[in-house]
Amino acid sequence: MxxxxxxxxxxxxxxxxxxxxxxxxxxxxxxxxxxxxxxxxxxxxxxxxxxxxxxxxxxxxxxxxxxxxxxxxxxxxxxxxxxxxxxxxxxxxVEGADLADHFAEHNDPYPWQWTVSLAAQLCAVLAAVHAVPIVHRDLKPRNVMVKPDGTITVLDLGVASVLDTDTTRLTHTGTPIGTPAYMAPEQAMGGAVGPYTDLYALGVLLHELLTGDVPFAGTTALGILHRHLYEAPAPVRQLRPEVPQALEALVLHLLAKDPQHRPGSVQEVYERLAPLLPERGRPAGPLDPTRPFLRPQAPWPDRAATPAPATAPVSAPAKPDVAGAVDEVKQLLGEGRITQAVDLLGNILPAAAAEHGERSPVVRILRKQYAATLLDDGQYRRALPELRRLADERAAETGPADPQALQFRYDAAQCLEQLGEPAAALAEYRALLPYYENGYVSGGDPSRAFELRHRVAQLLLAMGDHTEAGRQLQGLLYDAERAYGSYHPLVQEIRRGLDRQRQFGGLR
The missing domain is CATH 3.30.200.20 (Phosphorylase Kinase; domain 1)
Structure with a gap:
């Protein structure tokens, strides 16, 4: 498929x-x-x-x-x-990890503060859902994504309500439509569902995160549903004494058999969770669900610098066709499907390197295309290490003045500039300039040297050094007029820049 x-x-x-x-x-x-x-x-x-x-x-x-x-x-x-x-x-x-995988990775044990933070966020989501009114009906870890910034996203809203018109109906395998381990008694019995049904599922989820297991497990769906109906859940603190008593009481309240004996709303649940939420501090890292409370409204962690773990496919992928990848990428780029081309190249590179070796021509072509595609797509943080690697490898083989190595370095400097690192970009542009000014590369064409000088002046302006920027622009104007004449676009652009500096007091 x-x-x-x-x-x-x-x-x-x-x-x-x-x-x-x-x-x-x-x-x-x-x-x-x-x-x-x-x-x-x-x-x-x-x-x-x-x-x-x-x-x-x-x-x-x-x-x-x-x-x-x-x-x-x-x-x-x-x-x-x-x-x-x-x-x-x-x-x-949605980037990130679903809560089931997140729990499995950090269950040693799962921090109860994380559980509280997740529950508070779920309350905010469910409050918006219940106000419509809609009932989720299938709240469970697989339907909750934890994103790199620690916030959560709830999946499958509305799907369960389509499938669950008659909850008591069983499939041919004897499994009820829905997820028995998280199913409220009234849902299991085919009764009317409401916001209280999602509250019960929230209680099951909290019990699982706090203790390591759902409150009612079994080998068959009917056996699990029977336990939901007739057995009392084990108090959380019997299994994990360090959990606050108020949190244990809330979980037991959510797991009441009778919907009328549960909290009245998710707003009430949130108010009981609020005193247990963490105060200001530093998150443990990406995918930390306490982050929204430790640093409310803070910028997201850099997703390229701290990528979320990739979701493993259900079945092992077939061996990629490395030989056909370049042609397929060209076709995708020709159709404007840059995102798909980037993913294809990123997936094919490790297999190509394993099959042909890092130094092979096919891997070089793929890596060069990958960097160029990332650059075209504006993914500067991902493109930067690829460009630096290409520049270093090329310079090691053919020398630092090789035109292709210098182009890779120039593209890397552009990435630094776009990423808001003007000092690093300025240093790289200045390091490149002698190769073009002395004619090692350009063959007498001053265009790249003029471009580098212009970038240097603009970065100096961005960094507040107006005096040096003005001096650079004055020298560049003189040289560009001699080379191109007074009406060349570059000359006109430099003049406009100098006029702006004079207007705002940067030049005398």
Whole structure:
């Protein structure tokens, strides 16, 4: 199915999740050249064939309703509809790790402060959802993403309500529609669901994060549902004494069998969590869910410098066709699909290096194209190390004055400039200038030397050194007029720059 295009627009790329009711793929929106997530559902696997068309209509209606909910903690729905036998839901691609993986990686044990912070964020999301009113119905770790900045995004809003028209109906395998481990008693019994149903699931989730396991486990779905209905959950502090008593009491309150005995709303839950939230301080690192409370409204961590762990595909990918990658990238770039070209090159490079060696011509071509594509796409932080590596390797082989090595260094300096590092960019431009001024590279053409001098002057202005910038511009104006004449665009631009400096007092 890899490469299948949904609705003539969304090209499936990597399978990242699947179950009895559908699959989730990373995909590319060919029209807008962006990465998205596509969820495919198969109505014929969940309901009788006579109900499939009705389910399609309800699916689209539910997606329209849920798309009206506006909250930063909800995944953005871009599109929905049917394609062949599948229903599809196109969503924002969310970087980060789902809560199940996040919990598994940090469960030694999972910090209770993280649990409180996650719960507080979930309360904010659920408050917006319940105000519509919508009930999520399938709140669980796999439906919560923890992003690099520590904020959370809730997935699959509205999907469960389409599938869950009759919760007591079982599939052919005996599994109820939904997730039994997180299912409230009233939902398991086919009763009316409401915001209180999501509160119960929140209680299950908190119990799992605090103790390492859900409160009611079992080998069969019916056995789990029976325990939800008739067994009391173990108090959290019996399993983990350092958890605050107030937090244990809240979890038990959320897990009440009778909906009327649970907290009245997520607002009430948040108010009880608020005294347990961390105060100001330093986050532990990326994906720390306390970050929004330790540093509220602070800038996000740099996503390129601290990338989120990649989601492993469900099945091992086939061996990539390294030989055909260059042609495919050229085709993608010709069609303006830069995002897809960047991903293809980034994925193919390790395999190409393993197969042919880092010094092989094919790897050199791929790495050069990767750097150029990142640069064209404005991904300067990712392009910078690739350009530096290319420059060093080329200079080591052919000498520091090699035109290609110098071009790589020039492109790297542009990245530094775009990334807001003027001092580093200035140093690199100045280091490059002698190669072009002395004719080692340009063959008598002064254009690159003039360009470098102009960049140096502009960076000096940006750094506040108006006197030196003016001196550089005056010298450049004299040389450019001699080379090109008084009406050349560069000469006119330099004059405008000098006029601006005089106007604002930078020159006398």
């Amino acid at each position: 890899n490469g299948r295009v949904i609705a003539g627009r969304y090209e499936l790329a990597t399978l990242i999740g699947q179950g009895g009711m559908g699959q989730v793929w990373t995909a590319y929106d060919q029209r807008l050249d962006r990465r998205v997530a596509v969820k495919l559902l198969r109505p014929d696997r969940m309901h009788a064939a006579t109900e499939a068309e009705d389910m399609r209509r309800r699916f689209v209606r539910e997606c329209r309703v849920t798309a009206q909910v506006d909250h930063p903690g909800l995944v953005t729905v871009h599109d929905a509809g049917s394609d062949g036998d599948d229903l599809y839901l196109v969503m924002q691609f």
